[in-house]
Amino acid sequence: LIYGVVxxxxxxxxxxxTVQETIAQYFEALSGYLQAKSDFFDPxxxxxxxxxxxxxxxxxxKVMEAFDKARVSLFYRLCGQHRHLRTxxxxxxxxxxxxxxxxxxxxxxxYQVLFQSLQNSDLIFRIQRILELQAMxxxxxxxxxxNNESYQHNPRGERALLGLSQSLNYHQNLDFECRYTLQSIYxxxxxxxxxxxxxxxxxxxxxxxxxxTKTARLIGENVxxxxxxxxxxxxxxxxxxxxxxxxxxxxxxxxxCSTLVELFQIKEGYWILLTAILVCQPNYxxxxxxxIQRVIGTLLGVLVxxxxxxxxxxxxxxxxxxxxxxxxxxxxxxNNYSFSTxxxxxxxxxxxxxxxxxPDGAMIPRILDTLLGVSIAWFGVSYLWPDWKYLxxxxxxxxxxxxxxxxxxxxxxxxxxxxxxxxxxxxARRAAQNAVANLSTAVSNMTSEPKKYQQALEFAxxxxxxxxxxISYISALGAHRTDCQTINHQIDFAAxxxxxxxxxxxxxxxxxxxxxxxxxxxxxxxxQLHGFxxxxxxxxxxxxxxxxxxxxxxxxxxxxxSTFVSIEKSYHQDKVLTSGQIKQNIYKTATRQAKxxxxxxxxxxxxxxxxxxxxxxxxxxx
Numbered sequence: 026l027i028y029g030v031v032x033x034x035x036x037x038x039x040x041x042x043t044v045q046e047t048i049a050q051y052f053e054a055l056s057g058y059l060q061a062k063s064d065f066f067d068p069x070x071x072x073x074x075x076x077x078x079x080x081x082x083x084x085x086x087k088v089m090e091a092f093d094k095a096r097v098s099l100f101y102r103l104c105g106q107h108r109h110l111r112t113x114x115x116x117x118x119x120x121x122x123x124x125x126x127x128x129x130x131x132x133x134x135x136y137q138v139l140f141q142s143l144q145n146s147d148l149i150f151r152i153q154r155i156l157e158l159q160a161m162x163x164x165x166x167x168x169x170x171x172n173n174e175s176y177q178h179n180p181r182g183e184r185a186l187l188g189l190s191q192s193l194n195y196h197q198n199l200d201f202e203c204r205y206t207l208q209s210i211y212x213x214x215x216x217x218x219x220x221x222x223x224x225x226x227x228x229x230x231x232x233x234x235x236x237x238t239k240t241a242r243l244i245g246e247n248v249x250x251x252x253x254x255x256x257x258x259x260x261x262x263x264x265x266x267x268x269x270x271x272x273x274x275x276x277x278x279x280x281x282c283s284t285l286v287e288l289f290q291i292k293e294g295y296w297i298l299l300t301a302i303l304v305c306q307p308n309y310x311x312x313x314x315x316x317i318q319r320v321i322g323t324l325l326g327v328l329v330x331x332x333x334x335x336x337x338x339x340x341x342x343x344x345x346x347x348x349x350x351x352x353x354x355x356x357x358x359x360n361n362y363s364f365s366t367x368x369x370x371x372x373x374x375x376x377x378x379x380x381x382x383x384p385d386g387a388m389i390p391r392i393l394d395t396l397l398g399v400s401i402a403w404f405g406v407s408y409l410w411p412d413w414k415y416l417x418x419x420x421x422x423x424x425x426x427x428x429x430x431x432x433x434x435x436x437x438x439x440x441x442x443x444x445x446x447x448x449x450x451x452x453a454r455r456a457a458q459n460a461v462a463n464l465s466t467a468v469s470n471m472t473s474e475p476k477k478y479q480q481a482l483e484f485a486x487x488x489x490x491x492x493x494x495x496i497s498y499i500s501a502l503g504a505h506r507t508d509c510q511t512i513n514h515q516i517d518f519a520a521x522x523x524x525x526x527x528x529x530x531x532x533x534x535x536x537x538x539x540x541x542x543x544x545x546x547x548x549x550x551x552x553q554l555h556g557f558x559x560x561x562x563x564x565x566x567x568x569x570x571x572x573x574x575x576x577x578x579x580x581x582x583x584x585x586x587s588t589f590v591s592i593e594k595s596y597h598q599d600k601v602l603t604s605g606q607i608k609q610n611i612y613k614t615a616t617r618q619a620k621x622x623x624x625x626x627x628x629x630x631x632x633x634x635x636x637x638x639x640x641x642x643x644x645x646x647x
Contacts, residue, residue, distance in 0.1 A: 041111045044102050047095040048118050049170040054091040055122060056163035058084040059129055063156035068149045078490035082465040085493070088126060089462040092455075095119055118170075121220050124504075125163075127454065128213050131501030132494060132578075142203055146196060151189045155214050158182045162221045178225040182218050189214070209571045213504060270410045271307040278305055278405040282398065293390060300398025305405055310470060312406040316399045318363040323395045326370025327388050333375065346375050412470065418485060419597040421467045422590065423537040425460040425492050429499060430533035432457035433579075436503045437526045440572070441519075454503065461496050464489055481596060488589045495586060498579045502572065518569050521557045525550050526576055532583060540590040547583045554580060 035042075061084040064070075064077050099119055102112055143149050158181055169176045189211055197204075261269050282301050286294030304319050306312040333346070350372040357364035370391070377383070406412075435453040468489045471478040478485070528550055532543050554577050 044098045044115045045170050047098040048115050049167040051091040051095045051122055052163045053167040054088040056160045058088050059156050059160035062129055063153045066149050066153035068144050075490055078493055079486055082489055082493050086462045086465050089458055125217050125220055127500050128217050128504045130497050131504045132497035148192055155185045159217055176224045178222050186215055186218055264410055267307055274405045274409045275305055278401055281401050296394035297398045300395050301402045304399050305402040308412045309406045315362055316403055319366050319399055322363040322366025323370050326367045330371040330374030343375050343379050347372055418467050421464040425464050426533050426537040428457040428460040429496055430530045433499050433530045436506055439506045441523055457496055461492055464492055484589055484592050491586050495582055502575050529579055536587055536590055540587045551580050
């Protein structure tokens with residue numbers, strides 16, 4: 026009751042604290058993303074591109090998670106029409122962070138080709154330095170938000186940009202394509218620097234340019250109305266949903282724990298149930314990691330907790346230990362589960378001593394309860410609808426291609442009909458980023474279980490890198506949509522560019538279903554774009570050349586993308602039985618599955634029974 030009352034008072038006194046903290050986490054994640062992006066611009070380390078792409082994809086997932094947290098907290102803050110100046114400031118940080126993310130995630134070239142041509146120049150090092158400074162600026166913004174301080178922008182970023190601009194002017198003898206690539210990267214970095222500088226000026230939304238004012242509509246997580254609630258629940262009621270699988274699995278785990286406790290009348294058996302619930306996570310890898318952390322933390326906590334008795338602490342010292350260990354438990358609860366388990370075990374044992382219970386008698390039951398709980402949790406994630414039966418790389422890839430096509434169409438529409446930061450555009454951008462994040466999660470889960478996915482891991486990381494490169498090329502077009510107000514003034518360019526861009530979006534949709542049949546279409550588009558560039562190269566300005574170059578980069582990526590999508594499709598088809606084969610083998614499959622389940626049950630039974638017998642024996646002996 027005291028905890029709840031204090032929490033309510035704190036939220037009443039500091040209503041913007043939650044929003045401010047989530048925005049700080051968002052910029053902290055952006056800082057990590059920019060730092061991972063800067064690793065690409067290291068000419069002395071050009072052989073680890075796939076590893077860098079995978080690291081950047083993982084950083085992108087963290088940004089996506091922080092972005093969702095910030096969006097939800099802002100949504101609930103705006104639900105009550107809280108148009109306080111602090112809330113408007115956080116809303117501006119939120120939208121500006123999205124623009125920085127879109128700029129940072131864009132790519133204007135194939136990095137390996139760029140490094141080969143600029144290996145002995147200072148340009149690559151300057152770009153890397155600017156990205157590192159911008160990463161430091163985002164981290165500084167996060168710190169100022171947490172400490173309620175005013176952000177002061179470091180002028181080193183502006184000086185670094187000036188140095189890059191002077192170096193670009195010095196290297197005027199570069200070829201046409203390389204010069205425009207570097208100019209596009211410079212414009213991107215300058216835009217990010219300008220947005221970071223605006224935070225120091227602390228402008229409100231009223232002072233913003235009305236042409237670029239963003240719609241303050243956010244997607245909420247709440248579902249209103251019984252009909253919508255029923256639809257939301259129904260959409261999850263299948264074993265293809267990780268949420269539904271975990272709910273059913275956790276229910277069975279609770280049933281097993283409760284049955285054991287009641288059947289053998291285990292004293293303080295709630296600890297078995299508590300351990301199983303806390304250890305059992307939605308996927309196998311996370312559960313295995315937490316299982317190990319739980320066992321190690323408990324064993325060390327028991328040893329330290331019992332060792333404290335030999336120091337003969339006073340009652341005041343014991344109460345102080347309880348307060349310190351409880352505080353450290355809450356501090357490490359979300360950061361390090363081993364430490365949190367370690368401190369809460371010490372707290373429990375010292376509490377037993379304070380209230381007059383025997384901590385020596387609680388030591389063995391505590392360890393055995395933990396072992397029983399983690400064994401049941403391990404059984405649940407290993408044999409009750411395990412993740413590797415439902416991990417679907419094929420579905421994630423199709424979703425990525427289709428959402429990337431939709432994102433590209435929204436960018437084309439804004440380039441063609443004028444810049445509008447519409448709600449639908451932000452939805453499409455978020456869906457595309459979410460799809461790549463889901464694909465990254467699927468590949469990451471496969472990487473944690475290399476034996477189960479040995480065949481898929483031969484192509485899955487490369488496919489993830491290509492998917493991420495594709496979305497970065499598309500983001501580069503989106504990042505420059507505000508600067509291309511006169512694109513329709515050149516009729517010849519507009520006629521070719523928009524026609525081919527829409528065909529590229531159609532090819533992405535077709536690639537999701539029939540990747541082999543698009544090779545000729547890709548070659549035709551590449552030929553037309555190359556012919557147009559050769560014909561009008563001297564007549565195009567920088568903006569038009571940049572747009573055409575970005576579209577060509579996307580087209581040049583599609584053949585390699587199509588090859589790996591075909592490999593993945595063949596892998597997926599090998600895993601799926603046709604309907605005729607299912608009818609022929611249904612009896613054999615059912616029989617084999619029954620044998621496997623019986624064998625598995627006996628193995629688990631043999632492992633658990635000795636623990637239960639040992640536990641009951643010790644209980645009666647004590």
